[in-house]
Ligand code: ADP
């Protein structure tokens with residue numbers, strides 16, 4: 001009898017490190033080789049057109065069609081010079097990931113002749129037949145069509161023979177059907193609001209921009225073993241599997257050398273990423289076996305997000321060459337760490353000042369404290385929304401489990417910054433500001449000018465941590481589009497900064513001295529948002545109770561967390577910042593609920609198949625072997641002797657019976673619960689039914705299957721085990 005697991009193991013052991021195709025030479029020789037950079041544009045497009053284009057892009061203005069037409073011709077020429085035959089509008093649907101539809105660079109003329117064509121129009125805008133992308137009802141209510149339109153702030157690039165044009169994806173009526181559109185809107189409104197606040201400190205600041213540096217975690221699994229696990233193939237995670245005797249307890253993987261076969265993969269991956277203009281710099285092992293991380297140098301939020309999505313697809317492609325599969329799922333294996341995508345976020349002025357870093361003089365430090373405290377206020381007021389922005393069926397397995405992130409959003413500041421805020425809180429205005437004759441300002445209560453941050457002061461259990469010159473939003477899931485989290489954060493901070501500025505202006509106009517007003521408001525803020533600050537262990541039971549007392553959002557059920565998108569304060573905030581209107585918010589939550597229910601539906605079906613088609617047959621086969629053995633033993637040995645000889649067999653036979661019956665009944669109940677869930681009248685109730693009624697049954701079934709894995713003859717077991725999936729490379 002053949003066993004697919006043994007065939008897979010044999011194939012996996014035969015896989016050797018693949019040859020790496022990185023050319024000799026320096027990174028600068030191939031960095032951004034596949035990108036139509038501003039530098040390269042100069043070769044293909046006239047300077048006056050470029051001046052106009054760059055000016056529009058840099059100031060967030062719409063590109064004129066005539067300009068787009070000329071640029072399109074340059075883009076096509078460059079792409080074809082580099083072997084491109086097709087082009088695609090590359091967009092970010094609400095399902096996650098990216099979508100593309102490829103068209104060839106030619107069309108037929110009137111008399112059937114072949115024309116190489118790529119007009120400004122097709123660069124600028126397309127109408128992909130995208131009716132199957134989720135819109136959460138937007139396109140039913142308004143108008144069936146969806147358009148993709150060029151985002152000129154992100155450069156076009158080549159993947160193989162295809163020119164990729166980053167685009168937004170919107171409905172006919174302008175409602176966003178993607179993540180990119182509101183991300184761009186949120187960045188614009190945030191940067192505007194931040195610049196206004198900067199104006200209180202430094203009139204020379206013309207622009208502020210938001211930066212994102214992501215850290216992408218992932219698992220690698222041998223492709224043969226992957227192919228023998230239907231759950232990995234169809235859901236991206238293992239739905240069952242007993243923990244390996246050795247897993248991450250020694251933490252030896254984290255510090256260990258990167259295995260040769262993985263290193264070969266990483267080097268090819270980095271080469272491809274660098275050629276695509278993604279400035280990847282860091283690679284290392286992560287805590288769990290076969291878990292790794294890559295991180296680039298931070299960039300503008302919108303571009304960084306495009307680059308993250310691009311890297312996720314490059315990874316999958318490169319992995320195939322190395323006989324690996326990349327698991328981007330947040331929790332591919334129970335019992336070991338899951339994967340996240342830390343989003344490092346900061347604000348920077350055109351004068352090169354990082355607004356979230358302590359400055360060189362007292363004035364800059366006051367500015368720093370102002371921005372820091374405004375971020376705290378925004379996170380405090382919208383902690384429920386921020387959680388909603390990262391929640392999903394897949395990330396739910398990390399939330400609330402004993403690993404980052406806890407299902408409660410709080411902010412870690414570190415000892416020094418906490419002390420600064422505490423001192424400011426308790427100082428009187430007179431103590432706080434000493435303005436000398438030269439109008440130079442000093443912070444009397446603390447030596448903020450001397451702030452030298454201690455970077456070792458880290459708290460790994462915090463979902464949102466200040467790390468010296470930026471905030472690190474750690475709750476984002478590894479498979480997510482970071483845009484969802486970033487646009488919520490951007491918008492919340494923008495709203496907060498606008499309110500702050502209004503209050504300052506009002507009081508200064510009424511005749512109060514500016515410095516005094518600033519301190520006064522900051523002090524009030526420090527008091528108002530205290531509940532969001534937490535320096536302790538975010539995983540502890542005490543924190544859950546404490547957080548509830550503080551009024552923080554402690555909901556753990558993903559479908560209910562999604563409700564936060566429709567909270568009154570959320571709708572008001574998104575509307576006042578112009579980032580999302582009410583219809584868009586409704587559509588987003590609909591899509592989230594729908595996706596949640598569908599993912600669970602698939603998982604539940606796959607689990608049913610696995611236990612019925614793999615687990616029970618193996619268990620029954622082994623049980624039959626044991627039963628036969630009992631019979632044979634009886635024939636050979638005396639009754640006294642068989643009593644003890646058969647004891648072990650009987651025990652295992654009974655255990656198999658117990659778990660098999662439980663699995664069988666569990667699957668029946670789960671199928672029934674699923675059917676009930678499917679009959680719910682709306683997406684929200686459906687998602688809730690899956691969460692409340694299907695998920696717990698899946699966990700039960702899994703427990704029994706995992707128990708069987710421990711007792712059934714290894715030779716009969718057809719699914720690669722955890723120790724094989726996680727340790728073979
Ligand atoms: P770690 O957080 O693990 O110590 P790093 O210091 O290497 O890792 O930084 C992680 C990420 O944070 C990288 O993508 C890096 O570019 C990014 N980063 C560093 N400084 C900033 C900043 N000021 N704004 C945004 N991202 C930043």
Ligand code: MG
Pocket residue numbers: 215342472
């Ligand atoms: Mg980090």
